[in-house]
Amino acid sequence: MTHGGWTRRDMLRRTALTTAVVLGGAGALSACESTGGAGDGKDALQAAKDAKTIRIGIANEAPYGFADSSGKTTGEAPEVARAVFKALGIDGVQASVVPFDQLIPALTAKQFDVVAAGMNITGKRCQAADFSAPDYSALTALLVPKGNPQGVLKLEDVAAKKVKVAVLSAAVEKGYLTGAGVAEDQIQTLDTQDNMLRAVADGRVYAAALTDISLKWLVKQNPAAAVEVTPGFVPMADGKPVISAGGFVFRKEDDTLRTAFDAELKKLHDSGEWVKIASPFGFDESNLPKPDVTTEKLCTA
Structure with missing residues (x-):
């Protein structure tokens, strides 16, 4: 919706600071580390399962990942992530909003565990982090x-x-x-x-x-x-x-989390559930990645 001309982005920026509270309570604002408990020897997936929650990073860019007028984080990527993590037994999703060009640095600094921002899979980005299987493709x-x-x-x-x-x-x-x-x-x-x-x-x-x-x-x-x-x-x-496809981003050491995520993402793609989740944000079946569009190919293109 339009909020007084072209001020919707301004509204989104104002609500960004409340997003963590809406999704995860006060702890989301004070947490400096991801749910991946490296210090206690757990991998990120097990730590998130034990905590029943996981932290994601978004850039407040619609329709991929943004805060709506109530301050709730939504968009194609957060909603798909919620469905995947629920299937993995992780019901809580806490979001942090950072500038787009800081998403991967913040991920590697363990401010959150997954980038859920519709990020394009490119060779340069693949050098810094690992991508899921392609989530969508776009023109x-x-x-x-x-x-x-x-x-x-x-x-x-x-x-x-x-x-x-x-x-x-x-x-x-x-x-x-x-x-x-x-x-x-x-x-x-x-x-x-x-x-x-x-x-x-x-x-x-x-x-x-x-x-x-x-x-x-x-x-x-x-x-x-x-x-x-x-x-x-x-x-x-x-x-x-040049094929454009986006995915979710993980730290290179979090193979277990990424592999489990990929398995559930494939189920969403294959079952038609992904289209139901993504269609409110302007996606349709044409945005499902073709079988020959793989992360490996995109990372080496």
Whole structure:
């Protein structure tokens, strides 16, 4: 929903500090370590089972993981995580909100046990942490002014027409753009989706690049904005398609937790339950990863 123009992100930031209280009580705010009890010799999975709760990290980016107007953490990734952990006998999920580019550093620092933020699986990220099996796949799209007067439909059009384009900090789209020949001085990095929306609507940039899921959600939440989303497309790099797929992120030492998570995630995918969980956030069957889209391939791409 829209909250006074384009202030929904501001609302989300205000509610972010209350998220841990809503999900996990006061202990969630004071906890400095994950539920994985390395100090007592337990692995992260056993520690979470014993505690009946686990900590996740999100970046407050809709529709992947965000705080709603009541302060509750929701979104595709937290809701899928809840279903997986419930199947593993872990009923409680406590969320911490950190900037997107700090999710993996905070994970390795044991501020939480799992990143549940729809993070794209990339080779660079795989060097720092381990990913689950792909949770979803998504196309890339562009947010453009209503009517798209410049006719920009893909990243190569951004390069050819020399228009300015916005990306999110630490997101993969900047690499897609430079790979398509877009000059660095055409690209503006912004910190939130709402600021991307404002930049396009105000004419400071012509377009903004993100997944089609994110941009469609953003436009749906801001129906008065004079913008639209292009049809989704697959970015190209060196003449080859770049597959975009996201997953959950674990510390490299937490193999037991990741393996158990993957087993339950596969059950959700295979049973159709994943579509039921994810559809309120703009996902459908087309976003289920194809069998040949694997974490191993994405990490070495």
